[in-house]
Amino acid sequence: QEEIARNIFEITVEGELKKEMSAPVQFVHIRVADSFEPLLRRPNSVAAIDQENSRFTMIYRAEGRGTTLLSEKRIGDGLDVLGPLGNGFPVEEAEKKAYLIGGGIGVPPLYELAKQLNSRGIETVHILGFESKEAVFYEEKFREFGETHIATVDGSHGTEGFVTHILNELPKDFDTYFSCGPTPMLEAIQWIYPEKKGFLSYEQRMGCGIGACFACVCRTTRSEMDYIKVCSDGPVFPAGVVIS
Amino acid sequence: QEEIARNIFEITVEGELKKEMSAPVQFVHIRVADSFEPLLRRPNSVAAIDQENSRFTMIYRAEGRGTTLLSEKRIGDGLDVLGPLGNGFPVEEAEKKAYLIGGGIGVPPLYELAKQLNSRGIETVHILGFESKEAVFYEEKFREFGETHIATVDGSHGTEGFVTHILNELPKDFDTYFSCGPTPMLEAIQWIYPEKKGFLSYEQRMGCGIGACFACVCRTTRSEMDYIKVCSDGPVFPAGVVIS
């Protein structure tokens, strides 16, 4: 693995997974150490999938106890990975042109998504938000797929402020949007594009990661359900489904 | 480090220690992982000291959680070592000939002791007990210093049984004995040589390792004290001092 931005690490994992990975933003649940401290697994979505070599790549920010330990792994170290878990972005929903809107550690899964959409001949525009210049990653990789806008909170790179500042400037000439990032950002986007078809990937504290412990629930507008679980019903939901 | 017998590892540590090490069976208190699990340090005595290169060698059995983690350390890994702690065998007490009696993981510290005694021109005889042939280590190294007898519980190497079986066969033509091993063995030896000058190194569960927590106390015959601490008053005590 390597540090691709300040405290942002890219790690590639090889090995047979229980199920094949297909849709982007499926996530995996990782045990970073064979110790009781830290105890719980860490959910982390998949940034790129390499089926042939049964490899996949993750991008994560080393901040707390677990991810810091993860960042200390060396090549050849084993990693206990549970997954793939959850659903993914429904690539088939996009028609001609899609907006991919990501914030911080919500950006990684959009990369695999961009790859898959473009391979289906869909035009993708990428609007990515970061803390600052040092935190920016994958900008070039996204440009290879299409128009890419960057916002940084401190204005040290690209537009100053949040992705929403950019979105307000951009034409609404797309049919579908996909977004992953902090919940307030996901909320804002749904206000900006009330009439558009959109799919958002949510984060929530997790226990089991497979739907058994009810840790990761959200209220929902879906009348037939009392609640939805981010880990097993999500993490991706159509716009308007999650009440946060 | 390397595995020198079944589950027995030899590890060499380099670095500046707070104090110079001198007497053998000083021990160090080791933190095997930068985690709260395992939490406590592990006491381990020093098998060989290399002043010039500020290096020392330890030999330990990987059995529980902590020592197993220790055995997984790779060359170059850092190790949090507190010490040297405790007193050591008083080499100056030996006059002409000494018996060095060790059991299992009590054998390592006797090696540095043999080295120092011989450098003072003292003849040393080594009586070492192990579980079985696979557990035997350092036999040759001890032979270089003098007569060496091995006992194994299952008789797979040397005399069958405990070191005491050998001691009963040997002449009492020595002036001082030094011993390190399980407490029952130390007890037995004191019965065998009531009249001899002897020094024994004890083991006790430890907390702090420096004398502050009262975890490692033993009752004592020393009238002026109510108790003695293995970590700071010991681990070496003259024969007859410790009541166990």
Place this chain on the structure above:
Amino acid sequence: MTNLAVKLPGLNLKNPIMPASGCFGFGKEYAQLYDLSQLGAIMIKAATVETRLGNPTPRVAETAAGMLNAIGLQNPGMQKVIGQELPWLEQYDVPIIANVAGTTTEDYVEVAKEISKSANVHALEINISCPNVKLGGITFGTDPAVAKELTQAVKAVSSVPVYVKLSPNVTDISAIARAVEEGGADGITMINTLLGMRLDQKTGRPVIANITGGLSGPAIKPVALRMVYEVRKGTDLPIIGMGGVADVNDVIDFLSAGANAVAVGTANFVNPFVCPEIISKLPERLHELGFESVEELVGRSHRL
């Protein structure tokens, strides 16, 4: 051949290992990972009279060798549990222990009455110890008199044996155990979680929306083990022990301390295969220790 079978009121267990309530949902998720018929039993998530949405999120937080949770008894309500979850579980050859919760005695009685009629429910686990529900729940578990009355009331209507789940957040757990025994309990399950808290270190806000949560995992094992040992001294009721069990050696510990069977909670989140793994290792471990059966081992720490 070592014998893993354990016979308890209402429960003929193939082996003494079962997932703890709330850590296994109603089995569906783990059923995708292994055959549930391997398990000694399954303790399903607490059921209440009405649907419960539980507490706001975050509901879990990690601590040193443990975790806090404040799920808040979220469940679809006893009708859905009886109508959908339990019938679905009938495809597996495994006895179900139904965890019963509520806020009033009437709640407990109603759920116990209905759910105990289900074909595959072989025993009830009365959760008088959930620390995450305001009013009721926890209070039932901290007052001997109240605990005894509730036990009697539930016993009166249940058509299967009744196990009462004790709270560790008490001064004298043996007193509660005696009370529920007098109340007619057929067995005891212990322990539930210890009340704890974690703060966000930047803001100082409690990480868990409910402010406090229940502490579980390896961190609490020493407390759980001590309590099982203590309660075993005062009662002959069967005990299903739990609290920080993560491997086969932990199971040996709880059986030694006097538990007749052992439940595994939090460890399922760390290693979803932990239950079948423990079950497969148990015979060899028992053999190494010189025991022919689980029942031989039970309570050995008291016989030394």
Place this chain on the structure above:
Amino acid sequence: MTNLAVKLPGLNLKNPIMPASGCFGFGKEYAQLYDLSQLGAIMIKAATVETRLGNPTPRVAETAAGMLNAIGLQNPGMQKVIGQELPWLEQYDVPIIANVAGTTTEDYVEVAKEISKSANVHALEINISCPNVKLGGITFGTDPAVAKELTQAVKAVSSVPVYVKLSPNVTDISAIARAVEEGGADGITMINTLLGMRLDQKTGRPVIANITGGLSGPAIKPVALRMVYEVRKGTDLPIIGMGGVADVNDVIDFLSAGANAVAVGTANFVNPFVCPEIISKLPERLHELGFESVEELVGRSHRL
């Protein structure tokens, strides 16, 4: 310049960090590693009327992110403490908090009376919560009425402010806190250890000779933090918080929850330099969080 000073009854602390009783002996050992004058205060090992040899060994056992101890109040007796240990400590510019223990009220009163006269003893810590001494000790800490009476008795004879150390092994710790406040306590220290147990996995024997021991270390921090938070809601008495503190962030947590100062116990065994390290990191950490002083931070979790 951030201000670490904290003013409490009898105690003008340079900073809020002090080693917890029993984890620092009488200071001699750690004095070889660093200058004790850096510390906010020192809580010395419990003193009793007579010399105590304490419990048989093994006295400690490791658990997940914690340890069990059953030292059993071993100490040279108050005369030696007053005559030798305390005078030796006078060479350092640091207030001493003397931990007082016993089996009867008379014991406590006698020790409190004598030891509180020592020049450098600025406060007493009444240990009504040691789980490792049969008869007395723990029972005092689990019954509000008894705790109140003992506090009154000690208060009557002490020439310095009296802090009472609470046991976590109770159903309602706030009730005990209220009781000692009514008894006239000048402050509260909390928490002592949780009663726990570890078994030898080969033999099934308790590892600790005393059978049970007190659980300390990071494992208990969530419980300690919750109790400090709870007690702070019910009292304005100063609280010296402890339980699993291992770094500066843990200190921030306890202060946020309402502790006015923080004691460090088990962590001294893991890292003997932990106290001075925390003290040196505290100013910067406070500054990062936007606080000018420790006293500003205290109780912030209650103000959100």
